[in-house]
Amino acid sequence: AQSVSQHNHHVILSEAASLELGCNYSYGGTVNLFWYVQYPGQHLQLLLKYFSGDPLVKGIKGFEAEFIKSKFSFNLRKPSVQWSDTAEYFCAVNARSGNTGKLIFGQGTTLQVKP
């Protein structure tokens, strides 16, 4: 069965600090990978996605993620965080083998950015 692990449950950073959130997945086949963000009181929004090609993907709001197949990882990065990045971040995977887009989510990482 697929599973997703996000190592950091709660991260506190000061503005302008760099961010890296870890995500590892467990699945033997080919996957699609996603990062979603949930701002306080809002719905999940897609930050970025990886389906194939260049393993370094760029998303909205200056976020990027790198897919490292050998490590089953898809870490999220941002060089300089802002107070408005305070939110919960979810990594998710979808197995390409089935004819379904169902997502398996990690537990989420709460990011708190101090002004």
Added chain:
Amino acid sequence: DSGVTQTPKHLITATGQRVTLRCSPRSGDLSVYWYQQSLDQGLQFLIQYYNGEERAKGNILERFSAQQFPDLHSELNLSSLELGDSALYFCASSRTGGTVDTQYFGPGTRLTVL
């Protein structure tokens, strides 16, 4: 605004009761997904429909059922409610329901079971 709508926004009910959550997908999307977000279980996939037919099933309890109607809106029915069913229920939609689709999430329905 993702274009996915969910009603109601909040629902408070008692144990043993039955509730219905409603979701309208984005215009043009044929597939609807339901997810449950709770403190102890995180975000879990419940069920997916594509053009009225069930396509995939996840950790959905037997007390829960869903359907997708001809106009593509979907309803999630929760019965014999227990305290542990208190959670945020999200609906998402996508164009084809396949593996290369992007899902767009609704604002969620917060269910509180007292």
